[in-house]
Amino acid sequence: MVIIIIIDGSYLEGGGQILRTSIALSSLLNKPVKIINIRKKRKNKGLAKQHLACIKAMKKLCNAEVEGLYLGSEEVTFIPSKLSPKDFTINIGSAGSVTLVIQTLLPLALGINKKFTVKIIGGTDVKYAPTVDYMKYITLKILENYGIKSELRLIRRGFYPEGGGEVIFTLFPSKIKMFDLVEHSGSREVFGIAYVQNLKEEIARRMRKRAVDLLNKYGFQPNIKVEVSKGISTGAGIFLSNDTIGSSYLGEKGLRAEIVAERATENLLKERKLALDRYMGDQIIPFLAFGKGKVGVSEITNHTKTNIWVVKHFLDVEFDIKEYKEGYIIEAL
Template identity: 40%
Template sequence: MIEVDGSYGEGGGAVLRIATALSAVTSKPVHITNIRSGRPKPGLMPQHLNAVKAVADLSRASISGLELGSTELFFSPNQLIGGDFKIDIGTAGSITLILQAFMVPAVFADSPVKITIIGGTDVRWSPSIDYLINVTLPVLKLMGYDAKPKLVQRGHYPRGGGIFELEIDPVKKLRPLNLCELNFNSINGISHAVKLPEHVAVRQANSAEEILSKAGYKSKIEIYHSQRAMGPGSGILLWTNGITSVSGSSIGEPGKKAEIIGYEAANDILYNISRKSAVDRYMGDQIIPYLALAGDSTIKTSELTQHAVTNIHVTEKFIDKKFHIKGSMGESAIISVN
């Protein structure tokens, strides 16, 4: 039984997600304590509970402590079996954070996997669904990870109701990844507005394009407008068009001008571009378990975060690989594993 202290490092849901995901991959039972103990509302929230449930369903795991507010969990996995899975978070909880846990073991199932998740597609403090589709999945594809995404409906805070489907083809082994330098020709983007006037998405895009043009970069931003949603919301994601991508994003809020949202996203991606690193800080966090499973890999991230350091700590408990970091917290860093 592997022991994991849920309060380690950033002490949030990432410890829980990585620990249960790698437990399912390695068939090593895990005991997690102090789950989110330093947060205003400690323990499992709906989003975290559903992430564990999704991994448990995939791995036919036995679980103790899977209830709202629980700060302790026993997770004992069995075989990874493919099939169709469905998770309804019941809130605007992040769909992408559930997939951060589920996608790691799903690619090693004995047959294809399809998961449908209902929840938040574009919410604060988590990567958007556009980020998953346009940044995360293309990087994982370089490692042999083949997944087909389908965004059915967007969901924003507080109503949620977003619907997302992902089909995953299994592999026996992931390919090593070596990405350090950022190379790209232009910047792509998607600016969306649902249950709001279309001009909101247009103004977000125009604001971002103006900033990027002044910085010397060509951009092409797609406009997404729909009335199909449970509640209103908007946002924008920008990403570099190349072998790998760094990104910039911003999400709408009541009373926040569309021009400000575009401005924030443009400055976010310009910051990441200035770091001259192959992946941004979000991908630098997410990629850690995949690097360990593939082995012999090296990446350069635009910013070393506490999330990445925490993910490395948890990953090394399950996989007999050693990570090496060249760089300081908050700065560009090279992360390697062998």
């Protein structure tokens, strides 16, 4: 008899992350899963285009049988077979986040026997998801230091609502190392990119100038590039990184370039407590479950608590959370 793990998608933050982590671990561990009440706490309940793209990608990579694979579906049953890496293209068909598809693919590094490459078309810089630069310079860089090998190449940016961004993502067979990433390095260097697409270069230069002025004022050494591009969609934003901490902010109509830069900079400085910011704090949980060890995070969010809850359905692991300095230590036992 097939034992199916049941995951209630309405738990805590009740968003798409429950689905993504469940499908990723189901595929990696070859454990069937049924997710109910998908995105129950969202205005538009059920599967959106980005979630469909994640499931279709995983279905392809592990020859899964899937029930409930349609737009708006609130229940999905996913029965995986053996992982068989292959190259393919995913067109999300909207400005759905390409980085959230990558987030779903990443744990497979621990189960594949050869590399595979995916071209993903959609949104690279959209709200409520890591930007492509955060994914490349924070998530993937940290995971690479602990054994997870991948490559991410940005072909063109995609913004809401048209999307049309494109990335090439390659994942390699990997062995995870034990985590010991509690303290921030203390580095004062800040790397960044101020970018515009289909807009005047002056906007990117204004974002850069404001961020540089603020960072200099607080005793940092900024190195912020300006990027100007043409594409299907129009948008702007700035990404900043200080070693293992990252911050992105996207431009909006009516929001001055200087304000965008200020918000990104303030967020970076606010998160600079321990090794990981709150966004990486939830992304690292599945990998911490496999590698064991401990990490320091600025905050324990509902996303982090939710990811811990999902992971414990698939793996025999305990997480110990302790207050430490201005943040928290999460240890996987």
